[in-house]
Amino acid sequence: MPTITLPDGSQRAFDAAVTGTAIAEAIGPGLARAALVMVVDGQEQDMARAITADAQVKFITRKDPAALELIRHDAAHLMAEAVQALYPGTQVTIGPSIENGFYYDFYRNEPFTPEDLPAIEAKMRELVARNETFTREEWDRDVAVKYFEDKGERFKAELIRDLPPSETITIYRQGAWLDLCRGPHLRSTGDIGTAFKLQKTAGAYWRGNAKNPMLSRIYGTAWRDQKELDAYLTQLEEAERRDHRRIGREMDLFHIQEEAVGSIFWHAKGWKLYRTVEEYIRRRLERNGYEEVRTPQLVDRKLWEKSGHWEKYRKNMFIAEVVEEESTLALKPMNCPCHVQIFKQGLRSYRQLPLRMAEFGSCHRYEPSGALHGIMRVRAFTQDDAHIFCTEDQIASETVKFVELLESVYKDFGFESFAVKFSDRPDERAGADEVWDRAEGALKTACEMAGVTTTLNQGEGAFYGPKLEFVLRDAIGRDWQCGTLQVDFVMPERLDAEYVTADSARARPVMLHRAIIGSFERFLGILIEQYAGRFPLWLAPTQVVVATIVSDADDYAAEVATALRVAGLTVELDVSNQKIQAKIRDHSLHHVPNILVVGRKEAEERTVALRRLGGAAQEILPLQQAIALLKAEAMPPDLRGEAKHGA
RNA sequence: GCUGUCAUAGCUCAGGGGUAGAGCACUUCAUUGGUAAUGAAGAGGUCCUGGGUUCAAUUCCCAGUGACAGCACCA
Numbered sequence: 191m192p193t194i195t196l197p198d199g200s201q202r203a204f205d206a207a208v209t210g211t212a213i214a215e216a217i218g219p220g221l222a223r224a225a226l227v228m229v230v231d232g233q234e235q236d237m238a239r240a241i242t243a244d245a246q247v248k249f250i251t252r253k254d255p256a257a258l259e260l261i262r263h264d265a266a267h268l269m270a271e272a273v274q275a276l277y278p279g280t281q282v283t284i285g286p287s288i289e290n291g292f293y294y295d296f297y298r299n300e301p302f303t304p305e306d307l308p309a310i311e312a313k314m315r316e317l318v319a320r321n322e323t324f325t326r327e328e329w330d331r332d333v334a335v336k337y338f339e340d341k342g343e344r345f346k347a348e349l350i351r352d353l354p355p356s357e358t359i360t361i362y363r364q365g366a367w368l369d370l371c372r373g374p375h376l377r378s379t380g381d382i383g384t385a386f387k388l389q390k391t392a393g394a395y396w397r398g399n400a401k402n403p404m405l406s407r408i409y410g411t412a413w414r415d416q417k418e419l420d421a422y423l424t425q426l427e428e429a430e431r432r433d434h435r436r437i438g439r440e441m442d443l444f445h446i447q448e449e450a451v452g453s454i455f456w457h458a459k460g461w462k463l464y465r466t467v468e469e470y471i472r473r474r475l476e477r478n479g480y481e482e483v484r485t486p487q488l489v490d491r492k493l494w495e496k497s498g499h500w501e502k503y504r505k506n507m508f509i510a511e512v513v514e515e516e517s518t519l520a521l522k523p524m525n526c527p528c529h530v531q532i533f534k535q536g537l538r539s540y541r542q543l544p545l546r547m548a549e550f551g552s553c554h555r556y557e558p559s560g561a562l563h564g565i566m567r568v569r570a571f572t573q574d575d576a577h578i579f580c581t582e583d584q585i586a587s588e589t590v591k592f593v594e595l596l597e598s599v600y601k602d603f604g605f606e607s608f609a610v611k612f613s614d615r616p617d618e619r620a621g622a623d624e625v626w627d628r629a630e631g632a633l634k635t636a637c638e639m640a641g642v643t644t645t646l647n648q649g650e651g652a653f654y655g656p657k658l659e660f661v662l663r664d665a666i667g668r669d670w671q672c673g674t675l676q677v678d679f680v681m682p683e684r685l686d687a688e689y690v691t692a693d694s695a696r697a698r699p700v701m702l703h704r705a706i707i708g709s710f711e712r713f714l715g716i717l718i719e720q721y722a723g724r725f726p727l728w729l730a731p732t733q734v735v736v737a738t739i740v741s742d743a744d745d746y747a748a749e750v751a752t753a754l755r756v757a758g759l760t761v762e763l764d765v766s767n768q769k770i771q772a773k774i775r776d777h778s779l780h781h782v783p784n785i786l787v788v789g790r791k792e793a794e795e796r797t798v799a800l801r802r803l804g805g806a807a808q809e810i811l812p813l814q815q816a817i818a819l820l821k822a823e824a825m826p827p828d829l830r831g832e833a834k835h836g837a
Numbered sequence: 838g839c840u841g842u843c844a845u846a847g848c849u850c851a852g853g854g855g856u857a858g859a860g861c862a863c864u865u866c867a868u869u870g871g872u873a874a875u876g877a878a879g880a881g882g883u884c885c886u887g888g889g890u891u892c893a894a895u896u897c898c899c900a901g902u903g904a905c906a907g908c909a910c911c912a
Contacts, residue, residue, distance in 0.1 A: 293907095301841060392907030393840030400909045404840050407907070439848075448885085448903055503912060524912060558838050558910055559903090567911080652912055671911085703912090740869045767868080768875090775873035789871060801872060808872065 225249035262287030272313035291411035321380035322365035386412035452569030459731035485528030525551035544580035589636030613650035739789035746793035
C-alpha cells in the first residue's frame, strides 16, 4: 500500500506496488507521455521499476536539464549497439555521458577512423526509429561473467568481475542487444531523439592506464533538440575562432618552429603583452610584501639530488654537460631549491618570517611530445613563482592573504570565476605520514578561513606536499591550472633550511610554493582566448593606430603619434597609400582598440577623429583631450585608484 | 610517450605518376580618398626530410621529423 508524495506535496495512495509509468498515468496523460525517468527519494530510476513502499517521487521530462545526461548515456549505448551491428567482433568496454556529450571505448584490431562515423550515426538513427524498449534485468554475477566471456567480451567480463560484491549486476536490453549497466535508462531508444552527432575518434587506454591496451574511442554530442545541438556546434566554431594559436599568428604575437619545439618565439607585439602582464604582477607582488630575486638557470645535479627532483624527475629534465669538467648540470625545472639557497645565506631569525621570495623564474621541463599545446603547454616557461618561508602557525594567514591577492588579480584580468581543487597525498611521496597529516590539516583550515570552496583531487598532490590548484577555463572549454599553493614541510628538511626561534633554538621553516598566473605562457594563451584578441586597452599590444586620409596630413599624423608615445601609449602610424576604409578594415581585423583618423580638417584644427574598435561612430576631439582620455583608459587596473587620488 | 589524422606560396586551401594553382597577404605603378576591401602589373614553391618502387615521384610505398585531436603525463 505505497503512498506516493509528489513535489507539490500532494499524495496518492496505491493498493499495490506501482510503477513510475502507472503513477504518471494516474496523474495525467501529458505527464505519462513526457516522463522519461522518475526520481524516487532522490534516486533516479527507470519508469518501469515498481515502488513498494511510501516514497517521494518526481519525474524528469525532456524540459528538465537532468534529461541531458540520460539522453547522452543512452546515446552511448545506442552507439555501442550500432557499432557491434556494423563491425562484428568489436568488443565493448565503457561508455559514459560526459560534459556536452558521450563516448564509448571499443576494442578492435583496426581502430575506427572519422570515415566510419557517418555509417555508425546512420545506424544509430535507424535504431532510434525502431524505438526499442529498454528493459532492466538483474543477473547472477557468475552467469553474467560467463555470458560475456562466451561472447568473447573479455573487457566487459573483467568489469563485472571487479564490481564490489555488494553491487547488484544489472543488464539492460534494447531489442536484441544488451549491455551491463547500472542505469537508469530512458523508456526506449526513441526517447533519445535525433539531436546527436558523432564527432571524432581517438585512442584511449583501457582503464586510463598507459600500460594497458589502447582502445578506440568514439566521441559524440547529444542534446534535447536540434536547436540545442545547433547552438552547441556554433559555439564550437566560435571557440575555434578564438584559438590562441590562430590569433597569435594573426596578431603577430608569437610563433613556434621545429628547431625549438615547446619554446616560444615572442614577436614584438606578443612580448609587449607579456611585459605588460609581468609589470602588473611585479607591482602587485611588491605591494604585497614580496621581494624579488633571480637565481641561476644551470645548476649542478648535486642540488637536484638533495632536493629529490633528480630521483623523481630525472627523465623530465634537460641536462647540460661540459667537455672541460666532470660536473653534470641541469636546466632548472623549478625554482624552489634555488630559493632555499638564498634563504640559507646567513642566519635567519623568526622575526624575518614570513619571508616572501618571488622570482619570474624561467624553467625548462621535458614534457612528453603529445602534451604540447600552443603556448599553453610548453617545455620552456616562466612562472610568477614565489616561496613563502613561514612558521606552521603562519600557514593559514598566509594562505588567506594569498587567496585574496589571487582573486583580485584574476578579477583585474577579467576572470570572475574559477575552480579550486584540493590535492592530497599521492602514493609516491616524500615525508612521514604524520607530517602529511599536519600539512593537509593546515591547508584545510586555511581554506575554511579564506572562504574557499574546493573539490577534492584525491592523490594528486606534489610529492612534497598537498596543494591547492586554481583552474581557469579556456574558450574551447578546456580547464587549465594556473594558480597553485603548495604546503611543503619536506624541502626545508632536505635542503636544511632553518631559522632562529624566539628562545634561540633552531627550527625548520615551512615553505609555501605559490603562483597566481602560473606560467606566463599558459596564462597569456588563456587571456588571448578569453578576449578573442580584443584586449582591454591596458593589455592591447597596439593601443592606438594613427591613420591618415590624405598624404597632406602625414606630418601632423606623425606629430600625433609622437605625442601619444610620449604619453606612454603604444602607437602605430599608418601613412600607407590606402583609402581610409581599407585602413580601418585592416586595423579592425587586427583588433586594434582605437584608431585616430586624421585628414586635412584635423590637421588644420589640431584635432583627431577617434574611432573605437567595432563602433561605427567617430568622435572629434582636440588632440590634447584625446591623449588624456586614452592615457586614462590605458591605466592598468591596479593603478587606477591611485590616479584618482592624485598619486 | 601511445592511437589516429595531416604536412603544397607568408596565411587559408585546391590539385595530381610527366617540373604546380586560387584567394588573401607582399612588391611596384597609377590613384589623395572621410570610417570594415581603389585598380593594374609583378614577384613568390627543395610540394616537410631521408630512403624505396618507376623511364619518370610533389603524387605510390617505408622510415624519420613536426603539427592537430584524444589518451597517458604535468614537481
